Amino acid sequence: MLERRFHPNPEESHSIDELRTHLAERYSIPTFELNPMLEPLLEIENYVNTNLQVSEDRLRFFFAVRAEGPVSLALFLYHMLRSRVRFSGLDEAARLKALTPLLSKISAIDPESLAAYSCHDDLFRFLLRTGCTEEIKGLCIALYYSIDEYLDELDVILRKATALFLEHLPDMSAVCHQVMQEAQQKAGDNPFKLFGILDSPDTPASVTMCPSIMGFHRLHWDFSASAVYVGIYYQAIANLVQKYSDPCASLYSRLKSMSDKSRLEIFRILKASEFNGLDLSEKLGLAPTTISYHMNMLVREGFVSVSKRGTGIYYTLNTASLRRFVQELEHFLL
Template identity: 55%
Template sequence: MNIQFLTRICPEAECIFLLERRFRPGMDAQNNIGQVRHYLSDKYDIPPFELEPLLQPLAEVENYVNSNLSVSEERLRFFFTTRGNAPNSLAWSLYNAIKQDSQYGSLSGSQKLRTVNQTLQHFLDVPENALDHVTCINDLVQFLMKNGCTEDVKWVCTALYYSMDEYLEELDVILRKATGLFLEHLPDVTDLCRQTAAYAKEQIGDDPSRVFHNLNVATQPSAVTVYPCLMGFHGLSWDFADSRIYFGVYYEALTNLIQKYSDQSASLVSRLKSIGDKSRLEILRSLKAGECNGQDISEKLGLAPATISHHMNLLTNEGFVTTTKRGTSTYYTLNPPTLRRFLQELDHCLL
């Protein structure tokens, strides 16, 4: 299989992820990034201070698009709501059709029928070639009835069958508006996308099933393109109809946070021990005034150089102190961000 790992996002796909979340049905659904953040924090006991720096910039982009997109709620809901047991909204199926046949109106009758059937097949999430026998509206209605589709799904499918070109054009306009707003407010994510592509390549290698453990793929595609995904930042998604994988930009970071807070006791105890000594606490206090070398600290606290070296090894291993080598002397500096983070984690654990 030929797998290409891109270092850029797909803006149209990002907007579909964004708008699908907004219209996700269900009482327990998370309809914006803020709600996803609360869900992750509650489910995995991850403190908000860990998640906010990652997700706040994405939440601002999401809010900007949702607040400024000049399309009626009714039309957005039509395209971006998932229906019945379908895994995706209608937007994905139509978006793939737009990419494959940008000039739908110029296609021949048989080509249009093939495009409609492929779009419906993707929307209904039925096996490949399941609609090959459908050549008229009666064939389609019989298929929908036999497969137990809801009335809403039946209506959407018949509407597409009659007016595919109109829906393609309408979605194209919506996505153009949405992507314009999205790109207008998007911060620089170049480094983040590169890191995601590198991590995705490391995890996937030459076989996507390495990360899609519970997915039974009957026929492997010959080629797959992997995109970094901002709006689907916390997961992985494989669009079989288009041979694309969307790899969440914070999939690795969130996996690490979940592991970190699943049992944080050992880490906290280790760091508490490193400062739970009068001499080490005095060393930290002496560094509060600024950088010092070992000899200065030894004279200031009346401790032997070997003792200072022992204490410093413990403090630097926990990240509370950083070291700089100048000639034959080692200089030590307090690391306030690490200390603050430790106190935040302790606060989250105990209070």
């Protein structure tokens, strides 16, 4: 969330509100489809940003994605926080060796080039010869001298942000469980399948899959942690993109399911109460097989829900689906 807020590219979405606008405009998805998913997340984002009492400059320092790297300084340091590594007791050579992976990622310099140096004077001279920006050179030197202080500062920020996030987080356990279940079924024993890759020789021995709430719209593989983060609405948004790529086909199919006098009469009857197939057959004067044909079509389009009690099958009008269909039709025609 904070990386998104401080992304340096002005064309990127810097908030959930901007991301919602982007999805609506680029893929012609009406906002009534997106709002039920995104409004609770937008409230969380606003709550954290409003109440996180950390200066804008310090947040930008940690969470801005610099041009030389794909992610923010905060993400690099976060992995160090998780491993509880400390640098204060190390001599120059050991400190530089321990920091080489971090410095190479920040500066986009081959780690083998840094591995040849063993003291801060060597590091300074090497950085002066590189093509890095002055900001990156200064950052590398600052991290060399004060890495523990930066880790402590980031730790405090993340704890504050996490506490605010959890204060305002609604119960999303059911959504997370469903998303992870679907992702695990799709991936099987090969997580690359989630990304549309059927085979790869570089598959790790084990991969942890985690639901991502604020990264709700994407899949992200963190190779350094062997973790795949699955956005809780990634598949739902993908389905909406597909649905509105050809809205005529979707609307035509559902309009066709209604274009029968008997099916319209079924809607009217189910509006009052749920019924089983035999009751509907008697009320409409139609054969049970004909009722079954009509109900299968309405269930397939999502207009009618089915429940089983004992040996009986009961049909209920799905009013939410019908209202959504009317909204889609209005959005398309008006």
